[in-house]
Amino acid sequence: MIVGEQKPLSEIVGFLGDAREVLVAGCGTCVTVCLAGGEKEAQLLASALRMASRLDGATRRVTDVTAQRQCEWEYLDGIAEHVRRADAVVSLACGIGVQAMVRHFPDAWVVPGLNTTFLGLPEEQGIWTEQCQACGNCMLGQTGGICPIARCSKQVQNGPCGGSENGLCEVKRVKRENGVPVMKTDARGRQVPVTEDVECAWHLIHERLKRLGRLDLITGVQGPKDWSTSRDGGPRRIVREDLLLLDEG
Ligand code: SF4
Numbered sequence: 001m002i003v004g005e006q007k008p009l010s011e012i013v014g015f016l017g018d019a020r021e022v023l024v025a026g027c028g029t030c031v032t033v034c035l036a037g038g039e040k041e042a043q044l045l046a047s048a049l050r051m052a053s054r055l056d057g058a059t060r061r062v063t064d065v066t067a068q069r070q071c072e073w074e075y076l077d078g079i080a081e082h083v084r085r086a087d088a089v090v091s092l093a094c095g096i097g098v099q100a101m102v103r104h105f106p107d108a109w110v111v112p113g114l115n116t117t118f119l120g121l122p123e124e125q126g127i128w129t130e131q132c133q134a135c136g137n138c139m140l141g142q143t144g145g146i147c148p149i150a151r152c153s154k155q156v157q158n159g160p161c162g163g164s165e166n167g168l169c170e171v172k173r174v175k176r177e178n179g180v181p182v183m184k185t186d187a188r189g190r191q192v193p194v195t196e197d198v199e200c201a202w203h204l205i206h207e208r209l210k211r212l213g214r215l216d217l218i219t220g221v222q223g224p225k226d227w228s229t230s231r232d233g234g235p236r237r238i239v240r241e242d243l244l245l246l247d248e249g
């Protein structure tokens with residue numbers, strides 16, 4: 001699923017300028033599951049924006065609506081009347097939903113209320129981890145279903161880099177709360193980020209293939225990965241001729 005985090009309220013307020021009618025638009029799919037941009041979050045953000053307007057002395061009316069999916073035209077048609085009435089729309093969808101709104105409603109001022117963070121897995125209540133970077137040429141078949149592109153800090157392709165210890169990556173993750181790095185004071189009195197351990201992806205790959213008796217999959221040298229299917233080739237597009245609607249005119 002696509003995972004996102006709500007932007008700080010002050011940043012969202014900064015997008016609104018002198019808009020008097022503001023619509024907060026939630027999305028009922030991925031960002032609902034990750035509790036960042038669904039119906040409940042849209043209602044809460046609308047309330048927070050109303051409160052902020054009152055405190056700022058701004059005369060602003062804030063309403064909310066939620067589309068089942070902001071990335072599909074037919075669901076956007078369902079909220080068109082709400083969008084038409086708004087001077088500014090805060091979309092709580094991922095970056096795809098925001099851009100779908102911009103294309104579908106070219107006269108509307110649409111701003112993002114979320115930071116789209118990654119393609120991830122809900123590990124447990126309140127914890128999501130990145131699992132895939134949509135490289136366009138999936139190698140999970142060679143790596144026992146564990147992705148070295150998304151889960152290895154260096155994206156190495158031919159086994160561990162040599163820096164792992166006790167199954168942990170030598171690159172630590174900066175701990176964040178609500179998108180903001182958590183800081184601490186070190187022994188020399190400097191503010192430094194708090195870090196946390198990450199499992200070494202190649203350690204996980206090795207352990208899994210060993211358990212399944214498939215270490216043969218990683219004993220040969222992999223050729224260079226074809227990155228032309230990834231972002232390096234520019235914005236990507238898929239065309240499925242078998243699904244295209246024929247022009248009967
Ligand atoms: S190999 Fe590519 S497509 Fe497959 S999970 Fe990793 S990033 Fe995603």
Ligand code: SF4
Nearest residue numbers: 152160161169200201
């Ligand atoms: S320690 Fe493991 S996960 Fe970390 S960069 Fe090296 S190979 Fe990748």
